[in-house]
Structure formats: structure tokens, C-alpha cells
Amino acid sequence: MRVEYSLLAPYIIKITANLWHQRLGHPGNQAIKSMGLVDSLNRCSACELNKIHKLPFNPQLNDANKALECIKIHMVGLIPPPSVSGNQFFLTIVYQATSFEMVNSLKHKSEALKRFFVAKAYMENLQNLALKKLVSNCGGEFLNKDFNPLTELKVFLHIF
Known part of the structure; x- marks a missing residue:
């Protein structure tokens, strides 16, 4: 053949x-x-x-010694498919000095600001302290007309 x-x-x-x-x-x-x-x-x-990897936060931001001296927040999503309850985003809040973390699941990105303020108020009441420094990833949910007045009034320092 x-x-x-x-x-x-x-x-x-x-x-x-x-x-x-x-x-x-x-x-x-x-x-x-x-x-x-x-x-x-x-x-x-x-x-x-x-x-390729993402650079970590500035090391100078890791100097918090007291609770609420520095909080880092990060928004993650849109996560397909949605959870059973319809959530497609989550918000992480890390208290730098204590490494205490809160994770909030959200249905809409617009809920992030409200959840942040609830968590902030809860920790401020619990610790009897005020938030000094907030570090975020420069996401639009933390750069809007509802959030900017607080940083302009120097309620706390917002670092990107």
C-alpha cells in the first residue's frame, strides 16, 4: 500500500x-x-x-496601631452567577490595626456606600473612637457626590 x-x-x-x-x-x-x-x-x-501582579498598598498605610486609625475598603463584583439571594457584589472592610474584617454581600453596587456607613457607625460606637483614615481602590462607589462632602469636611482622610 x-x-x-x-x-x-x-x-x-x-x-x-x-x-x-x-x-x-x-x-x-x-x-x-x-x-x-x-x-x-x-x-x-x-x-x-x-x-503581572498588582502592587500592594503603600507600606506607609500599614502603620495603624489603634482601632479605627485606618480602614481599607474594597468592592468586588459583578460576580456571575448571582447568589441564591440575588447578590452579585461584595464589599470587604478591613480594620488595619486589628485585622478585623467585615464582608458585606450586595445586590447592587449602589448599596456599598450605605453599608460602609453602617459598618463605620457600628465600629465607632463600639470602640468609642472616630475613623481617621480610609484607604480605597479609587472605585466609583467611593468617589461620588454622597461621599465627597465627608472627605472635604475632613471627617476622615480618604486615600486612594
């Missing part, structure tokens, strides 16, 4: 260094070289993307 290789040509793929790299789970250059497959790799966009 004779095989006509010209008929197989469309199904034959040239296996490149990058294809080996992808199929083997994106190992580094050294691993690929040690297998004797190729000498070097081209840049892999997936590997470069996975090496």
Missing part, C-alpha cells in the same frame, strides 16, 4: 518551540532546553501576562 503524502500535507503541523512550550504547560526556557527539544523560545504572551 502506497501513501500519497501530498494528501496528508494539510493535516501535518510544524511543531515549533512555542507549540511545545504551550503543550507542556508553559515551562521555562531551562526546562525546554533540558528536554533537548529546542535551544530557546520566543516570548509567550500568556506567560508574560501571568507574571
